[in-house]
Amino acid sequence: METTSSFLKSVSKRVWAAPQRPFRVCSWNRETKKWVTAGTLEELKERAAQALLMSTLLTLVCEEDGTELDSDEFFMALPDNTVFMGLKPGESWKPHPLNQRDGHKPRDNKPRAGKDIAQVTFDLYKKSPKDVFGSLNVKATYQGLYSVSADFQCLGPKKFLREALKLLSTLLNTAGYLLISTAKVIRRVIQGADFLEAQQSKAVANTEYWH
Known part of the structure; x- marks a missing residue:
């Protein structure tokens, strides 16, 4: 009975499991970037910690602006392929170096018209x-x-080579089809010319016979 109950719980968990979505996670210094999939915030935190080789519980923030990801509602509202930054205790979010000017001043602080x-x-x-x-x-x-x-x-080297060979095969098949079609047209033109020449020769022979 206990085995049946465990089986039903496992099946129910699979049926009602949230769909897996792709995300990207990076370390606080943006040197390590990994792809992960998750259906809930807890799954995302767990898999991000595994991908970034973090043994402690981490805080996830949006890599773009440092907004903390602290609820499933916020998690569900974000689009796929969003980039998150995993922070361990003592680490803090910093803007991307490309978004800074004049030392450590964020580019957004510059007055704009x-x-x-x-x-x-x-x-x-x-x-x-x-x-x-x-x-x-x-x-x-x-x-x-x-x-x-x-x-x-x-793509990697093997996939890139495979796709290149597929493309080459398609081009060769197309070229072969064009050559065969061209050969058929040329043969029909030659046959037509031979037929006209034979008809003309026959007409000339008949004319000479009656004269």
């Missing part, structure tokens, strides 16, 4: 040292309310 409408960020990274080219993550934010992100992942 107008109001920001949209912001686009580009993040080039590698999921594996074996990747031939880096992957690119593009994130666009409109008026700080709506955000859209796209992730362009590149």
Whole structure:
């Protein structure tokens, strides 16, 4: 009976499990970046700690602005591929060096004549040292309310070679089809010319016969 109850609990947990979503996590100095999937905030914290090799419970903040991720409602409202920063006790969020000017002054503190409408960020990274080219993550934010992100992942050497061979095979098949079609057209033209020449010769022979 106990085994049946455990089995039903396991099945129920699988059926009602939250869908897995992709996210990226990085260390406080942004030197380590990893991909993780999670369906809840607790799963994200646990897998982020494993990916970043942190033994202690960590605090997750948005890598872009340092906002702490402290509720499942906030977690569910964030889009896929959001980048989080994992912080251990004693560590704190700092803005990206590219977003700073004049020492440690954030770029946003510089007086501006107008109001920001949209912001686009580009993040080039590698999921594996074996990747031939880096992957690119593009994130666009409109008026700080709506955000859209796209992730362009590149391939490793084996996958890159396989895709290149597939493309070459497709090009060769297309070229072969064009050559066969061209040969058929040329053969029909030659056959038509031979037929016309034979008809003309026959007409000339008939004319000479009657004369």
